[in-house]
Amino acid sequence: MKKILFLVSGGHIPYYTGNGNSVLLFSLLKCFKRLNYNVTVVPICVRSSKEMYESQKKYLENYCKIFEDKTLLSPKHYPLLKFSTLKRVLFPKYTDYFFSKDEVSGLISFYNKNSFDLVYAYDWEAVALFNYFDNKTKLAASLVDLIDEYYKLRWKGLFSHSGPINSLLALVSLIIDRKKPKFAYQALSRSNVIIEHAHQHAEKLIYLGFKNVYYIPHPLPIRGFSKGSLKDVVTISIIGSFKGTASQHGFVFLVEKVLPYLVMNAKEIQKKYEIRIIGHGAFSDSIRNSLEQYKQCKIVGFVDDLEGEYAMADIILVTIPMPHGFRTRIAEAFSYGKCVVAHSANAFGMPEIINGYNALLAENGYELGKILIKAINSIDLRNEIGLNAISTFDSQLSEEIGIIKLEKAFSHFDLF
Secondary structure, X not given: OEEEEEEEEOOOOOOOOOOHHHHHHHHHHHHHHHOOEEEEEEEEOOOOOHHHHHHHHHHHOOOOEEOOOHHHOOOOOOOOOOHHHHHHHHOOOHHHHOOOOHHHHHHHHHHHHHOOOEEEEEOHHHHHHHXXXXXOOOEEEEOOOOHHHHHHHHHHXXXXXXXXXXHHHHHHHHHHHHHHHHHHHHHHOOOOEEEEOOHHHHHHHHHOOOOOEEEOOOOEOOOOOOOOOOOOEEEEEEEOOOOOHHHHHHHHHHHHHHHHHHHHOHHHOOOXXXXXXXXXXXXXXXXXXXXXXXXXXXXXXXOOOOHHHHHHOOEEEEOOOOOOOOOHHHHHHXXXXXXXXXXXXXXXXXXXXXXXXXXXXXXXXXXXXXXXXXXXXXXXXXXXXXXXXXXXXXXXXXXXXXHHHHHHHHHHOOOO
């Protein structure tokens, strides 16, 4: 049985529901188990609460072991605008962003004692540890977002922070982080294989000169299609983080472009509808106040088990107006056979999305509002899109397909 040391960063503790990356990781570990791999998970920089972390750990017992080194369970934190900040602004070092070799000595010792066949890193804080393994170690990586693209997004949202002090703190943080992408890509270059789950990210890495990139849509479990039935109220669900950078842009787009269009064209809407907003984190005051002006919007907040929400939903709405990685919620909606209405930017990470066949896409708020009304009014359209969505999922996005592609990738790059 092949042994994998699986490094998980950014608080993405594998879990069967909730946070998108946690769901994806959970499915990925199930694929590894079905491939008969022995996996030990190492959580790096856990940002979730102790209670959530402990509850999520229980769901891993059937898939892996967990190695716990207490030095790895808290993210590095430097208070801004302190004496140490000036040095980090002028002369940032690798260890200002990532763990030092001394901080992970227990992990390296554990690796050396247990004869692992592969080290697999999920996201950048884990990838950064590649520098501390010897040259004989076989290394594989998966990335959530490209670090330089995320850095650009932070610059774009710099002045969206409330108040000049918060904007100043954000600016200082961005200046400190200016070398982080360079250091991260240097660590990534040690990978034997990069399993990229977002198509445009795979293309970007190839463009940057990485030769060992393999695009595999992130596998998810098969859920099953349930044909929509006539209801008094059409349920539109928006599912995701309230605090993520891309998500914030999506909610701004919703309140500035989509909701005003629905109000202005209310006479065209033939059915009552409700927009349920489900996710974790907190809205900015301006976004929350804007949403609360619309009586059709209901801010549900965090829901531990999303299966009930997907069962209730007639339409899954995705308003993020920029290319942004693998779209977990769209893939999940496909697995339930739901009608997805989304900004066309979301198709960049998933070429499996086909406008008019398995999803309804639009390039601007006017067009998005227009097709959303069309979907609200027609149950036949929703069912047709949903059936095609689950067909796409079964043939291209399911765990069954993911297992085949992972095995092929590992074989192609001679990892085992």
